[in-house]
Amino acid sequence: xxxxxxxxxxxxxxxxxxxxxxxxxxxxxxxxxxxxxxxxxxxxxxxxxxxxxxxxxxxxxxxxxxxxxxxxxxxxxxxxxxxxxxxxxxxxxxxxxxxxxxxxxxxxxxxxxxxxxxxxxxxxxxxxxxxxxxxxxxxxxxxxxxxxxxxxxxxxxxxxxxxxxxxxxxxxxxxxxxxxxxxxxxxxxxxxxxxxxxxxxxxxxxxxxxxxxxxxxxxxxxxxxxxxxxxxxxxxxxxxxxxxxxxxxxxxxxxxxxxxxxxxxxxxxxxxxxxxxxxxxxxxxxxxxxxxxxxxxxxxxxxxxxxxxxxxxxxxxxxxxxxxxxxxxxxxxxxxxxxxxxxxxxxxxxxxxxxxxxxxxxxxxxxxxxxxxxxxxxxxxxxxxxxxxxxxxxxxxxxxxxxxxxxxx
Numbered sequence: 001x002x003x004x005x006x007x008x009x010x011x012x013x014x015x016x017x018x019x020x021x022x023x024x025x026x027x028x029x030x031x032x033x034x035x036x037x038x039x040x041x042x043x044x045x046x047x048x049x050x051x052x053x054x055x056x057x058x059x060x061x062x063x064x065x066x067x068x069x070x071x072x073x074x075x076x077x078x079x080x081x082x083x084x085x086x087x088x089x090x091x092x093x094x095x096x097x098x099x100x101x102x103x104x105x106x107x108x109x110x111x112x113x114x115x116x117x118x119x120x121x122x123x124x125x126x127x128x129x130x131x132x133x134x135x136x137x138x139x140x141x142x143x144x145x146x147x148x149x150x151x152x153x154x155x156x157x158x159x160x161x162x163x164x165x166x167x168x169x170x171x172x173x174x175x176x177x178x179x180x181x182x183x184x185x186x187x188x189x190x191x192x193x194x195x196x197x198x199x200x201x202x203x204x205x206x207x208x209x210x211x212x213x214x215x216x217x218x219x220x221x222x223x224x225x226x227x228x229x230x231x232x233x234x235x236x237x238x239x240x241x242x243x244x245x246x247x248x249x250x251x252x253x254x255x256x257x258x259x260x261x262x263x264x265x266x267x268x269x270x271x272x273x274x275x276x277x278x279x280x281x282x283x284x285x286x287x288x289x290x291x292x293x294x295x296x297x298x299x300x301x302x303x304x305x306x307x308x309x310x311x312x313x314x315x316x317x318x319x320x321x322x323x324x325x326x327x328x329x330x331x332x333x334x335x336x337x338x339x340x341x342x343x344x345x346x347x348x349x350x351x352x353x354x355x356x357x358x359x360x361x362x363x364x365x366x367x368x369x370x371x372x373x374x375x376x377x378x379x380x381x382x383x384x385x386x387x388x389x390x391x392x393x394x395x396x397x398x399x400x401x402x403x404x405x406x407x408x409x
Contacts, residue, residue, distance in 0.1 A: 043274030227275030307334025
């Protein structure tokens with residue numbers, strides 16, 4: 001399938017037919033969560049209609065639930081490039097899983113050990129680690145440069161023999177920056193440190209391969225790649241079994257169940273499987289992994305073209321400042337943030353919403369990055385993002401809408 005044929009996929013997304021003030025909605029709010037295709041909605045409703053039961057029973061619907069969860073683990077393993085489903089755990093959301101993981105990792109640390117986070121990250125990959133300062137753990141930050149990229153010289157200096165964990169994002173949900181995880185992995189290997197990556201914003205746009213990246217932990221959220229609200233945690237094979245997690249004595253103590261507290265959202269997990277199968281259907285290949293890699297390459301091409309057009313188009317509008325790295329020099333997520341000199345971000349989004357163009361304003365939980373850029377007191381950023389269902393016509397509507405607002409102010 002060629003990228004131009006992705007427009008045919010719009011018919012699978014029921015929400016795309018909504019209108020506002022006579023205009024069809026253009027969803028540029030994808031960085032905060034994607035719309036859902038019918039295949040995923042059907043997977044969720046089908047589970048409730050046919051197999052709604054708790055796990056580990058000796059009857060049909062319970063066994064079907066067990067099978068579905070294990071099949072979803074295997075599907076997610078293919079999606080992230082993991083060796084098998086036993087490396088995949090589920091939770092209510094990425095933030096909750098990361099807090100649970102931080103408490104487990106804390107028990108393996110000693111006072112004075114160091115953790116390194118970044119100034120670019122979403123708070124979900126900062127707050128769980130910052131909380132460990134109360135336990136005597138030293139938490140340092142990799143500095144953010146004003147061009148929207150991390151200061152890797154600063155990172156190199158701060159990764160030392162005392163470093164036990166580096167927690168960083170693969171891609172920024174605020175600025176679209178894709179971080180050089182391979183370089184950080186090289187340095188963490190030298191000191192024997194674990195590496196955790198937040199792939200929440202990376203997963204919808206690029207093919208992932210935890211084996212190639214050689215990360216110890218990866219977290220992401222299915223609702224960013226066309227699925228429901230389910231948090232996903234990958235742990236390197238055998239690593240989760242070494243961590244002392246919070247759990248009931250009745251909980252299976254083995255990975256991947258070891259960190260899964262309470263009853264999971266089974267219907268939503270069925271939806272995760274549906275989302276991965278939907279994505280695989282966009283690609284070609286002899287197995288699920290090959291189809292997913294193929295599909296994500298097609299999606300990346302389509303989104304990259306539209307994202308580039310938005311980025312270059314916004315830069316040509318007088319009175320706007322566009323943030324984050326440029327297109328062309330390095331890999332970049334199709335997420336573009338800007339400020340308008342004469343209007344706060346919230347009012348820009350309100351004006352766009354009246355035209356049926358949905359965008360976000362504020363800090364998007366990447367509050368430290370917005371502070372570093374000096375924008376928090378000014379209302380933060382206006383953010384737009386592209387997903388597979390966005391079109392060239394929508395991009396033109398967005399650019400014309402922003403241009404009209406800028407002229408009137």
